[in-house]
Amino acid sequence: MTQDENELLKLLFTNGYPDEWNSNTNFSDYISKVGSYKVDDLLKEPNKLKEEQTIVSEHTQELAVSNYKTFIQTSQCSKDLFNRFNTIEIDLDKLLKNIPSFEQKCQTFAAETNDINTLRKLNSLTLTRNAQLLEILELPQLMDSFIKDGLYENALELASYVRRLYAKHSDIPIFKSILNDVEKSWLVMLHQLLSQLRADLTLPKSLQIVGYLRRMEIFTETELRLKFLQARDTWFQNCISTIPNEDATYHLNKTIEMTRVNLFTIVTQYRAIFNDDEHSPLSQVKSDVNQNIIFFGWIRNKITEFLTILESDLQKGVSSIDSILGQCMYFGLSFSKVGCDFRSLMVKIFTKVISKHFQQSVSKATKNFEKNMEKFTLINKNHPSVPWKMKITDPIQPPDSLIEFYPLADYLNQILTAFNELRLCPPITIVCNVVHYLEESLLAVCKAILTLYAQERQAFNSNSKDAFTRLCSCFADDLVPYLQKCVHVIFPPNVIAAHIGVNVQQLQKENISFMNKAKIIEPIRHLLPVKIEPVLNETTLRNEGDVVDIVSKNEAVNEE
Structure with missing residues (x-):
């Protein structure tokens, strides 16, 4: 408004007017219009305004009367609008408060939908590459x-x-x-x-399996050798464990056969798979372990286990020990092809077992003789009904004079049984043991004869004394020389002399294969007639053992 209009307003409204009228265009137009009136018009203006007011009031009343329902509805609508606007205002305030959280959730949702979109693309790609x-x-x-x-x-x-x-x-x-x-x-x-x-394998199959293990590169070459030997040893032990052990002979025969065949199979497979040649590529691999020691150490353990089984079964008692020896020697000889000839290790076992078995047989014969002598008596003994001092045509025929005294005859039969078993496989190294066992046994027999004399001499008559003299002479002159002859048949002095590089006289001097007759008959020497013992020469000793088939067989066994 202009300054004139403001002054006019002050004149018209001395008490002031609402400020909102200033923004009303109608009010401004009216003030402009009033300002242009003349004095007469201004004087007429109040009445004119009153008339217009009256007309408007009347018109309003008529309108209110005619449209009161509309006014009521409008009022109610206005009230509802007011209330709703208040509610909208409250909700808008809440909305304004939650807008930051809503914005953050929208951002999160956008990010999640972006990831979902990425996953969807990946799933689509996965579906296309499904195969x-x-x-x-x-x-x-x-x-x-x-x-x-x-x-x-x-x-x-x-x-x-x-x-x-x-x-x-x-x-x-x-x-x-x-x-x-x-x-x-x-x-x-x-x-x-x-x-x-660990199962039974052929050579091609074992080569194939070890080839696979090499390509797997789990074991080093040394570890692979150990694993191979351990696995094959498990199979070998399973084979050995299936052999029945009730019969020592059967168990030993099957053990020898199975050990020889299976060990040779394992050795063949090992040597075909693992080349120990110094120029082979595998041998040039640096290793702190001597790989040859692995193989030979394992072979040594297997041989040691076999020797343990051999010794155990032999001690239990087996038949045909010469057959067992032949198989074992063939076994040891066959392993000489792989540098493991162990025949020398079995010699001690066989000699020990043969010597022990002979000792047990001689000891049993001695005990039986002592028992028989407890029941034997010379009292009222008549003259013998058997030929006495008959001429012997066969050099290994037992003396007939022993028949008169059944304890001596039975003793000799048992000793001959032991000799027959020994004759099948007589190692030269046990000849001294054989002689020693016989000397101890004969000395015990001599003492048993002396005990008989001490018990019955007071009741002896002339026949009994003659019988006792014949008993002592039979023991000293027939039994002991005959057993000496049997020893020389089994162990010919010329063979022993050739084996150790001396002559027969030296053997006799050193008492090698010769029994000490003087020591044996010492307890009853005073009861024997006085005789002069001839000195044996080499020719006589050779003739004593001149039994062609027996000597040749023993020489062959000893040479083997």
């Missing part, structure tokens, strides 16, 4: 199938492919999982291969 992914995911199952069907060549190639795949994509977890599953199957394959090594 390729399925092949990769089924690699562990394929590995298990190969191992189950024994297709180890394919399993090795598949495992190598999975390792290369993981090395290329080591940042992807699924490849790590696949590699772990394949590694578990890898260990199952290792267990199966080692289990097959």
